[in-house]
Every structure is written in structure tokens, then in C-alpha cells.
Amino acid sequence: MSEPLLHSCAPRLFYIRTFGCQMNEYDSLQVLRQFTALGYAPVEDMGRADVIFLNTCSVRGKAEQKVHSFLGSLRRLKEAKPYLKIIAGGCVAQQLGRKLLDRFDHLDMVVGTRAVNSIGRLLQQLEETGARGVFLEDEGHIGLGFQCGEILPQKGITAPLTIMQGCNNHCAYCIVPSVRGAERSRRPEEILEEIGLLERSGVREVLLLGQNVNSYGRGLEEKIDFSGLLRRIVAETGLSRIRFTTSHPKDLTEDLMDCFAELGPLCKYLHLPVQAGSDRVLARMNRRYTAAAYLEKVDRLRRLCPEIALSSDVIVGFPGESEEDFRKTMELIEEVRFDNLFSFRYSDRPGTRATAFEDKVEAQTAAGRLAELQGRQAEISLGKNLAEVDATREVLVEGPSKASNGQMTGRTSQNKIVNFDGPLSATGKILRVRISVAYSHSLKGEPL
Ligand code: SF4
Numbered sequence: 001m002s003e004p005l006l007h008s009c010a011p012r013l014f015y016i017r018t019f020g021c022q023m024n025e026y027d028s029l030q031v032l033r034q035f036t037a038l039g040y041a042p043v044e045d046m047g048r049a050d051v052i053f054l055n056t057c058s059v060r061g062k063a064e065q066k067v068h069s070f071l072g073s074l075r076r077l078k079e080a081k082p083y084l085k086i087i088a089g090g091c092v093a094q095q096l097g098r099k100l101l102d103r104f105d106h107l108d109m110v111v112g113t114r115a116v117n118s119i120g121r122l123l124q125q126l127e128e129t130g131a132r133g134v135f136l137e138d139e140g141h142i143g144l145g146f147q148c149g150e151i152l153p154q155k156g157i158t159a160p161l162t163i164m165q166g167c168n169n170h171c172a173y174c175i176v177p178s179v180r181g182a183e184r185s186r187r188p189e190e191i192l193e194e195i196g197l198l199e200r201s202g203v204r205e206v207l208l209l210g211q212n213v214n215s216y217g218r219g220l221e222e223k224i225d226f227s228g229l230l231r232r233i234v235a236e237t238g239l240s241r242i243r244f245t246t247s248h249p250k251d252l253t254e255d256l257m258d259c260f261a262e263l264g265p266l267c268k269y270l271h272l273p274v275q276a277g278s279d280r281v282l283a284r285m286n287r288r289y290t291a292a293a294y295l296e297k298v299d300r301l302r303r304l305c306p307e308i309a310l311s312s313d314v315i316v317g318f319p320g321e322s323e324e325d326f327r328k329t330m331e332l333i334e335e336v337r338f339d340n341l342f343s344f345r346y347s348d349r350p351g352t353r354a355t356a357f358e359d360k361v362e363a364q365t366a367a368g369r370l371a372e373l374q375g376r377q378a379e380i381s382l383g384k385n386l387a388e389v390d391a392t393r394e395v396l397v398e399g400p401s402k403a404s405n406g407q408m409t410g411r412t413s414q415n416k417i418v419n420f421d422g423p424l425s426a427t428g429k430i431l432r433v434r435i436s437v438a439y440s441h442s443l444k445g446e447p448l
Pocket residue numbers: 167168169170171174175176177211212248
């Protein structure tokens with residue numbers, strides 16, 4: 001048996017640390033809901049927690065190193081508070097399983113991404129028995145993760161919502177299919193029900209999440225694809241705004257592109273990861289589109305919806321990337337002029353095909369290419385933001401700005417952050433704001 005619970009009349013406190021992507025943030029929300037339903041209370045000071053849940057990310061080497069060093073740093077806390085329970089979830093947990101438990105003897109439990117729906121039950125079990133364990137089972141269903149009617153009031157007016165998990169694509173550099181498993185979509189009714197609950201708790205904007213939302217619906221009994229789901233959400237809910245991520249370019253259908261022109265609440269913003277501008281590199285990455293096919297889709301999107309903003313991901317220094325290949329990536333970003341770009345240096349992820357490729361790019365060369373790409377993109381992003389000055393944009397106000405004292409912050413439909421002077425009571429409203437100043441990553445404006 002574990003040690004008796006201390007302070008039995010006060011609620012036990014839990015702390016969640018999330019590494020990585022928005023999918024992980026959504027999973028952390030599910031953990032928060034389940035722990036709260038058990039009577040635990042969230043705490044922002046990790047030192048006061050009785051339970052620590054660490055949601056890990058293994059998508060890049062750097063992120064995984066951070067997880068390992070954070071886990072190591074918890075040893076002293078556990079020595080000072082032996083009753084503290086430490087749980088590791090997320091992709092590193094799914095991937096390493098027992099190895100993680102063996103490596104960190106102060107870790108109590110490892111819960112993989114496919115077992116996160118059972119986290120409440122597993123915590124209870126841990127509290128009752130004190131037995132360390134590894135739980136990675138695939139329950140084959142992405143449930144709501146909480147009882148209907150028990151949803152917590154949302155902190156913000158925007159909320160993430162996972163509509164599918166897993167991926168069938170097997171890009172050569174990506175660990176996701178092996179840790180998140182094959183694609184599974186949630187039923188539309190379940191998604192609509194969760195949106196209803198979110199709306200009742202004050203949410204006005206939902207971010208639909210999936211590793212590849214464009215393949216939503218495959219395998220469901222009901223015949224529905226992602227554009228069909230978007231149309232149902234617009235018809236059956238009162239959401240002011242809908243966003244989604246991530247989209248695989250090869251699965252971006254004409255019907256889905258039409259949605260940007262047709263559906264008012266669908267934000268005019270698309271994150272469409274290109275990864276490289278060279279067809280040779282794209283083929284080795286197993287992306288299954290060419291640069292020309294990508295550019296054609298961008299062209300069609302802009303014809304259908306001229307105000308659309310685009311962002312993308314690029315991996316620099318993929319094995320075998322020559323100087324000529326890299327120049328093609330630079331040409332592509334010059335041609336598209338993305339509003340925003342997330343760029344990374346390739347790193348080996350154990351268990352992926354690219355790890356076995358022998359023609360690795362020298363670290364210094366890859367770092368130089370990344371710096372060049374990021375430098376140029378910073379100029380393009382600033383130029384795009386400068387073009388916003390004097391325009392009037394509708395801004396969904398999210399609340400006080402963390403960066404600038406006394407200011408409020410919100411986003412345009414194009415996902416641009418706008419800070420402005422305004423009252424707290426504007427939170428949750430859509431205001432018309434005239435843009436007055438542009439920075440690289442945000443805008444400043446005056447409400448009209
Ligand atoms: S589409 Fe490719 S990069 Fe995206 S999750 Fe699937 S395998 Fe990974």
C-alpha cells in the first residue's frame with residue numbers, strides 16, 4: 001500500500017507540465033478534466049503538488065532531451081516528498097514505456113498516448129496500491145474523456161478539440177505513426193456534443209486537431225469527410241470561429257478548399273506543411289506530392305479566398321539534402337511568401353526510416369541553411385505584417401495581453417495577434433480594430 005494521504009480533508013493538488021504540440025495540450029486538458037472530476041485541484045506551483053503529470057513530446061530530439069532533463073530534476077522533489085506521485089504521459093511515454101520507468105526510479109507511472117483516456121482510473125489505482133506501472137494499451141476509441149455535463153469552465157474563449165488521432169502516412173522522419181498509432185476518427189455526434197459543452201462554458205472559437213485532419217472520416221461507419229464535418233459544425237453550432245490543424249497537402253481536396261470561400265466561421269488561415277521545396281527530398285521524405293502540386297494548391301486557395309493567410313513547416317538538412325535542394329526550398333518560400341513559417345533542423349528520431357539514411361548533412365551546413373531560411377522568412381513575415389497597417393480587421397478578443405502591460409490581445413481570422421488598449425469586458429467579443437503598428441510576430445491596433 002502507498003503512504004496514507006496527507007491532509008485528507010484538503011483536496012490533493014496536481015500539476016501538469018506539457019511539452020510539444022497542440023495535440024498534447026488537448027490531452028493535458030483531458031487529464032485536467034479527469035483529475036478534477038476525482039476531486040483533485042490544479043496548482044500552478046509544482047512544489048505544492050501531490051501529483052505531477054508530465055506530458056512528453058518526442059517529435060524532435062531537442063524536445064525529448066528537455067523531457068529527460070525535467071524528469072531527472074524531479075528526483076529531489078520526490079526525495080523531499082515521498083508521497084508525491086509522478087506520472088509520465090505523451091509520446092516519449094508511449095515510445096519508451098518500461099525503459100522510461102526503469103531509467104527513472106522516482107517515476108511512478110508511465111501512461112502512453114493511447115491510454116490517456118483511462119488516466120483518472122489509473123491515478124486512483126496508483127493512489128490505492130502505490131504500485132508502479134506502465135500502461136500503453138490502445139482502447140481504439142477517442143472518447144470525450146469526461147462525463148457530459150462535467151466539463152470544466154474554460155479559462156479562455158478558444159479551446160482545442162481533437163477530432164482524430166494517429167496517422168497512416170509514414171513520413172520518413174516522423175515518429176508519430178509509431179507512437180500515436182493508425183488513424184482513428186471520432187464520430188461527428190461526439191464532436192458536436194463536445195462543442196456544445198464548450199459553447200455553454202463560454203468558448204467562441206474551436207481549434208480542431210488531428211495529425212492529418214484532411215483524412216478525417218476514413219473508417220467511420222457514417223460516410224463523412226473533413227469538409228462534411230466542417231459544414232455540419234457550421235450548420236449545427238453557434239461557434240464564431242473554427243480553425244484546424246494539421247493538413248497534409250496531398251489530402252487537401254478541392255471541396256475542402258471551397259470551404260474557405262463558403263463557410264463564414266471558418267478562419268481564413270491554413271497551416272499547410274510543405275517540409276521541402278525539392279522533389280527529390282520530398283520523395284525521400286515520403287511526402288507523396290511535388291513542389292509544383294503544392295504550389296498549384298496554394299494558387300487555387302488564393303484564387304478562392306484572396307484574404308487567406310498561410311503558414312508552413314520546413315525541415316532543413318534532411319539526409320541527402322544538397323545545396324541545390326536547399327535552394328529549391330528557398331525558391332519555394334520566396335514564391336509562396338508564407339505569413340509564418342516553423343522551420344527546424346533535421347534530427348534523427350529512433351524508429352524512423354530516415355535514421356537509417358547514411359548521407360546525413362553536416363551539422364554546421366544544416367545550421368547555416370536554417371539561419372539563412374529563418375532570416376529570409378523573418379523579412380517576409382514582417383513585410384506581410386507591414387501590409388496590414390491601416391487595414392481594419394475583426395479581432396476575437398482573448399483577454400489581457402501577457403506581453404504588454406494593460407493591453408488586451410486577440411487574433412484576426414488570419415491568425416495574426418493584435419494587441420490594443422481596451423477594457424477587460426471586451427474579452428470574448430469580436431471587435432473591429434484598425435491596425436496601426438506592425439512587428440515581426442504581432443500587430444498593434446486601435447479598436448473602432
Ligand atoms: S503526415 Fe507525416 S509528418 Fe504528419 S503525422 Fe503523419 S507521418 Fe508524421
